[in-house]
Amino acid sequence: MSENLQKTLAEIDRIEHQCKTSLAAAAHLQEVEKIKTDYLGRKGSVQNLFALMGRVDADEKPQLGAALNRLKETLQAEIDNRAASFQHQPMAIASFDPSLPARLPAMGSLHPILQVMDEVKQIFTAMGFRIEEGPEIESDYYNFEALNIPAYHPSRDMQDTFYLNGKYVLRTHTSPVQIRTMEKQKPPVRMIAPGKCFRKDTPDATHSPTFHQCEGLCVDRGVSFADLKGVVQSFAQKIFDDKNIRVRFRPSFFPFTEPSAEYDFSCIFCKGKGCRMCKNTGWLEISGAGMVDPAVFGFVDYDPEIYSGYAFGMGLERIAILKYRVNDIRIFFENDIRFLEQF
Amino acid sequence: MKVTLNWLKEFVDISYSPEELGNALTMAGLEVESVEKIARPFNGVVIGHILSCSKHPQADKLHICSVDTGAPEPVMVVCGAPNAAAGIKAPLALPGAELAQGLKVESREIRGISSSGMLCSEAELGLTERSEGLMILDSDAPIGADFASYLGEDDYLFDVNITPNRPDCMSVIGLAREIAAISGKTLKKREIKLQPTPESLHDIIEVEIQDAKRCYRYSGRYLRHIHIQPSPFWMAYRLQNAGIRAINNVVDITNYVMLETGHPLHAFDYRHIAGKKIIVRTAASGESFTTLDSKSYTLDDETLLICDAERAVALAGIMGGLNSEVLEDTENVFLESACFEPTNIRRSSKKLGISTESSKRFERGADPNGTLHAMDRAAQLMCDYAQAEVVGDAIDVNAQAVSPRIIQLSLGRVNSMLGTELSGKEILALLPALEIKCRQEDADKFTLTIPTFRPDLERPIDIIEEIARLYGYDKIPFARRAWLDQSQTINERIVFQDHLRTILAGLGLRETLSLSLVSPAATEPFLPSGAKAVELLNPLSTEWSVFRSSLLISLLQNTAYNRNRQNPVQRFFEIGNAAWMQDDAHIEKKQVVGMIAGEIHQPAWHDKGRAFDFYDIKGILVQLFQACGIKGFQFKPAAEHYWGQENSSVWLNESVCLGAFGRISEPILAAYKIKTRDVFAFQLDFDTLYAHRLQHRVFDPIPRFPSVPFDIALLMDANIPVGDVEAAIWQEGGTYLISVQLFDFYQGEQIPAGKKSVAFSLTFCSRERTLGDDDITPVVTRILSHLHEKYGIELRPR
Numbered sequence A: 001m002s003e004n005l006q007k008t009l010a011e012i013d014r015i016e017h018q019c020k021t022s023l024a025a026a027a028h029l030q031e032v033e034k035i036k037t038d039y040l041g042r043k044g045s046v047q048n049l050f051a052l053m054g055r056v057d058a059d060e061k062p063q064l065g066a067a068l069n070r071l072k073e074t075l076q077a078e079i080d081n082r083a084a085s086f087q088h089q090p091m092a093i094a095s096f097d098p099s100l101p102a103r104l105p106a107m108g109s110l111h112p113i114l115q116v117m118d119e120v121k122q123i124f125t126a127m128g129f130r131i132e133e134g135p136e137i138e139s140d141y142y143n144f145e146a147l148n149i150p151a152y153h154p155s156r157d158m159q160d161t162f163y164l165n166g167k168y169v170l171r172t173h174t175s176p177v178q179i180r181t182m183e184k185q186k187p188p189v190r191m192i193a194p195g196k197c198f199r200k201d202t203p204d205a206t207h208s209p210t211f212h213q214c215e216g217l218c219v220d221r222g223v224s225f226a227d228l229k230g231v232v233q234s235f236a237q238k239i240f241d242d243k244n245i246r247v248r249f250r251p252s253f254f255p256f257t258e259p260s261a262e263y264d265f266s267c268i269f270c271k272g273k274g275c276r277m278c279k280n281t282g283w284l285e286i287s288g289a290g291m292v293d294p295a296v297f298g299f300v301d302y303d304p305e306i307y308s309g310y311a312f313g314m315g316l317e318r319i320a321i322l323k324y325r326v327n328d329i330r331i332f333f334e335n336d337i338r339f340l341e342q343f
Numbered sequence B: 001m002k003v004t005l006n007w008l009k010e011f012v013d014i015s016y017s018p019e020e021l022g023n024a025l026t027m028a029g030l031e032v033e034s035v036e037k038i039a040r041p042f043n044g045v046v047i048g049h050i051l052s053c054s055k056h057p058q059a060d061k062l063h064i065c066s067v068d069t070g071a072p073e074p075v076m077v078v079c080g081a082p083n084a085a086a087g088i089k090a091p092l093a094l095p096g097a098e099l100a101q102g103l104k105v106e107s108r109e110i111r112g113i114s115s116s117g118m119l120c121s122e123a124e125l126g127l128t129e130r131s132e133g134l135m136i137l138d139s140d141a142p143i144g145a146d147f148a149s150y151l152g153e154d155d156y157l158f159d160v161n162i163t164p165n166r167p168d169c170m171s172v173i174g175l176a177r178e179i180a181a182i183s184g185k186t187l188k189k190r191e192i193k194l195q196p197t198p199e200s201l202h203d204i205i206e207v208e209i210q211d212a213k214r215c216y217r218y219s220g221r222y223l224r225h226i227h228i229q230p231s232p233f234w235m236a237y238r239l240q241n242a243g244i245r246a247i248n249n250v251v252d253i254t255n256y257v258m259l260e261t262g263h264p265l266h267a268f269d270y271r272h273i274a275g276k277k278i279i280v281r282t283a284a285s286g287e288s289f290t291t292l293d294s295k296s297y298t299l300d301d302e303t304l305l306i307c308d309a310e311r312a313v314a315l316a317g318i319m320g321g322l323n324s325e326v327l328e329d330t331e332n333v334f335l336e337s338a339c340f341e342p343t344n345i346r347r348s349s350k351k352l353g354i355s356t357e358s359s360k361r362f363e364r365g366a367d368p369n370g371t372l373h374a375m376d377r378a379a380q381l382m383c384d385y386a387q388a389e390v391v392g393d394a395i396d397v398n399a400q401a402v403s404p405r406i407i408q409l410s411l412g413r414v415n416s417m418l419g420t421e422l423s424g425k426e427i428l429a430l431l432p433a434l435e436i437k438c439r440q441e442d443a444d445k446f447t448l449t450i451p452t453f454r455p456d457l458e459r460p461i462d463i464i465e466e467i468a469r470l471y472g473y474d475k476i477p478f479a480r481r482a483w484l485d486q487s488q489t490i491n492e493r494i495v496f497q498d499h500l501r502t503i504l505a506g507l508g509l510r511e512t513l514s515l516s517l518v519s520p521a522a523t524e525p526f527l528p529s530g531a532k533a534v535e536l537l538n539p540l541s542t543e544w545s546v547f548r549s550s551l552l553i554s555l556l557q558n559t560a561y562n563r564n565r566q567n568p569v570q571r572f573f574e575i576g577n578a579a580w581m582q583d584d585a586h587i588e589k590k591q592v593v594g595m596i597a598g599e600i601h602q603p604a605w606h607d608k609g610r611a612f613d614f615y616d617i618k619g620i621l622v623q624l625f626q627a628c629g630i631k632g633f634q635f636k637p638a639a640e641h642y643w644g645q646e647n648s649s650v651w652l653n654e655s656v657c658l659g660a661f662g663r664i665s666e667p668i669l670a671a672y673k674i675k676t677r678d679v680f681a682f683q684l685d686f687d688t689l690y691a692h693r694l695q696h697r698v699f700d701p702i703p704r705f706p707s708v709p710f711d712i713a714l715l716m717d718a719n720i721p722v723g724d725v726e727a728a729i730w731q732e733g734g735t736y737l738i739s740v741q742l743f744d745f746y747q748g749e750q751i752p753a754g755k756k757s758v759a760f761s762l763t764f765c766s767r768e769r770t771l772g773d774d775d776i777t778p779v780v781t782r783i784l785s786h787l788h789e790k791y792g793i794e795l796r797p798r
Ligand SMILES: [Zn+2]
Pocket: A267, A268, A269, A270, A271, A272, A273, A274, A275, A276, A277, A278, A279, A280, A282, A283
């Protein structure tokens, strides 16, 4: 053992003893804090000893290092013990004010539309539907043709479309995902497709060029319109958490369903008695649904003689507006923190 | 389609109230958008009989009329209408009366003659837009009677939203048929009796269809000695309420019959039909044509035209030509009632940008067998209201005869599709009201004959919809099925996305949801090299004319929006799609993007706060990777120029890049008018993250033996990245090294220039036993000598 190492080890013993003596003499917590700084602080005695490492031979460094680490640990424990002996004395009453504001950790949040989407996903997942997704830039084929909406057909006017070059569009609904899923999978199929859609609507309180839809599809043997009514009613009662919600189906027209329907929920505000929100009808218009048109099955090679199916859609903004009593759809896309933090 | 209740009542008895009728139509799939009582915006108007009419001594264009109102003394009225004449009856507004547009009638002097009222035109009464002369009433109108009562009971206007599959319902008769079907009444049919002269049309007009694919049928009649004049009030009034302006009797009759029957008609001035010939052909490419509203169009070779021997006279099914329009001096008319192929009409209408009442009906599909009825109904009205003489037989070229469709229907199929238990009898009770002929073949099979005005009924499923509609959707039960026996698999990609959302919200970021459309200027800096923006061909505005090339654009917009509103602490994330064009193909990518800007929190009593920095965004990212179970990533400088100097990209190996993060560059911040420099963000590729996520977590046993810490303070060249040193420590750390923490970092006065001081706390632990000095000392020696050899790093001297 070199002389330097011996000297340093002796110094370690001395410092340990000195520190313990000082601690024993300390009269209050502040003194312990000072001792801690003197010995363990960045410029304290222990740190100074670490600096002496350079003086010993390379092969002795580990031994010295271990001794220093032990010293550091010992002193830390002694100091902590001594400090603890003062801690159980009550804090000076005058300095404790529980009404001072809390220290708030950073808090995030999920977007209200996507929270509604999460709920919709949960409800349908529990009913055995798989969640599917597809691109927002869609081909004319998936967005229109395979849904039985040929070019130059008046039903194209039902949706104002953003067109891109080369027979592509921004999808006007999530129905293309139904086609993509049926192309991949033979019946039975039970799926929902939530996602972003686009229509060339000038923004106002009820329109936005970007909006969110969730469409559902069920294809199997013997699936009927009564099944569609049952599923939609089940959904209505779950999403608004009210067993008394009634669902009304009205005949309508969509190229991809036959029979087609618009469906309404009994007004959640007035329980169907009639109010301003439901224009005194007792009903809130929600969206469209129907039995999958056999022509659509033709595009995905399903035999309409064997299988039947239903499809339904819903606008997530519409449901969010009803759930949260929001009066202007545009606020969802402003992303104002004062709005986001409410959800 | 706008239609009045009284017009409907001509064809069906209606026992519903207007509101009930609106509801019943809506529940039958004919959505009634509004039911309005038709206003009669006047009061104090009586029926006057003009006893005498003389010229005003001071004004050429004014008359002085003595009007009998049933009172003992006639009323003297000054009137400027050109058709004022002794013997006619007209509405007279008495002093105190209020007319349309708030006009108040008072006794006053007009050029020296006192006038105690006002004889009214239809426009002044707010009934139609016709203002050229007095409204002339029937000679049997009761003198002095209240004019509003004389007009009859209140009428109601129904605005019905007709879905594109129902051309038949774009007519009064079609809607009346639906009302009859839902209320169990009978549709009243109109008998038409014409008395044509026994001449041959051979020398008068000839019709030739050259394009039988696009023109199914062309019928026509020649009408002679016509008197063009205003159409009767009731006709003009119904047209007005339906949203069509009255023009003259002939034009009004064609429009009236179109509304009534759903079949568009066109009347040509016969004198302008050259060569006594009508030819139906397609245009030559580049051929030009001027429609009757004086607009010129250049046509392509798919546009169907109605021509005479020399030139085109109408855009078939869309609009007539200026060159053959019926005018004030028209005497003889050729009346067209044709049927065209719907898709071609739709195509031409879209291409030329002309949508008319006529094209709207033809593009949905008019009844090829409805041409004769509509034509003869119009001819009859022209006889009655234009003194026309019908000459000879009708012309009828039926190029493609369309016969009623036959559909076989199975009752079992109806019930399995609807989930009902309907009987054959019930079906037989429903369909005939729609003029569908039904024959029951056996207990299950029906043979149905479909009228040609229902082109939408092609297949059994279309009939099933009709049955459901008339039976009532609300009578179909709500079935409850349990599906859980064959539940679907979970979509892992969605689950992962939702996991990321939860983690990011847990890390203190607020989820945003943005419009995906941005401006070309916004998207440009974020396009990958060589890529172009995905442009909309028909944007709403330049601001929203391209698809976002990065979600950073959205978060910058959201940050700017909130900072402009003094909302403190911007911490956002969004998961969504970005897109760009690469080699003429679009690429759509899902991105995970986060952004923090400005101050870490508002100044508080316990902490004044500070600005966000690079290590804050790095921290969020490292935590996110930890939550995804992604390990072994490396940091390299990022290449994209939208990052400021403090930036980094994250790599899993030489070829897999997860994304990049850092400070947003100053030019970008300036473009968004964001004042703080401290805006940090990350942008990750969702699918790369998804592909490299830890799929199955396996429990790593917690060591039962105590761990041993060992601190080392190092002095090293300032330009050596700490990350490299940390990696080197791990490399030499052996199996017992479980943690390397940088606990001190210092550059400054006590340190030689060009050097920095770093201190690591190393922790060693074994799963088998408690470690002693003998285990750790050699490892630390190895680490230190390796650091010295590789980087010249020394233990820090004092
Ligand atoms: Zn209500």
